[in-house]
Amino acid sequence: MKPRFNLWLESDDGVVLSAWRVRLLEAIDESGSIRAAADQLGVPYRRAWQKVHEMEGRSGIRLLETEVGGEGGGGARLTKEARDLVRRFRRFEAGLEEVILDRYDKAFGAANE
């Protein structure tokens, strides 16, 4: 057996941020487009787009500055507030996996011998 965990932030409307959602935002930031980020994460464009809008709705924070048209058909980049959220979430979860593995070893160590 091995320990697993999932960590997320909720508003009254539902999930706002999770590891997956943060990866999506980071992929948009790196690639400059929702479509490229969706490809990178292996989800349909529509799903990625919906998730971003859902996060915006649930957090009340604008996450994307979209650039319509232009060469390549426009792009998307994170707002300052979105980058701040991503950074805070990464800080929130940093090292938590080690904490949980340590707890697992202490609680189940003798059971695994």
Next chain:
Amino acid sequence: MKPRFNLWLESDDGVVLSAWRVRLLEAIDESGSIRAAADQLGVPYRRAWQKVHEMEGRSGIRLLETEVGGEGGGGARLTKEARDLVRRFRRFEAGLEEVILDRYDKAFGAANE
């Protein structure tokens, strides 16, 4: 926003123990029957039964000593090994919620002011 988490143990076959599954085992232990435990957790009897058998299959550990027949149509009680697993899981997760709330306050504190 508020932080949420989920914690579970997996074997190669899938989830073995989770907070919900441990509650199910505890409810069986307290009530002495799968049916009463299922009622307590608000799930169909069949689903509770399946989960227990799934846990047994995935962990390779016998969890229930079933008593067939007798007054009340038989019952179920946890094996010593099942009680040990429940106890270890409770130790594994004890205080983790506070750890995560503290991490949330540190990472998102200024964002909430």
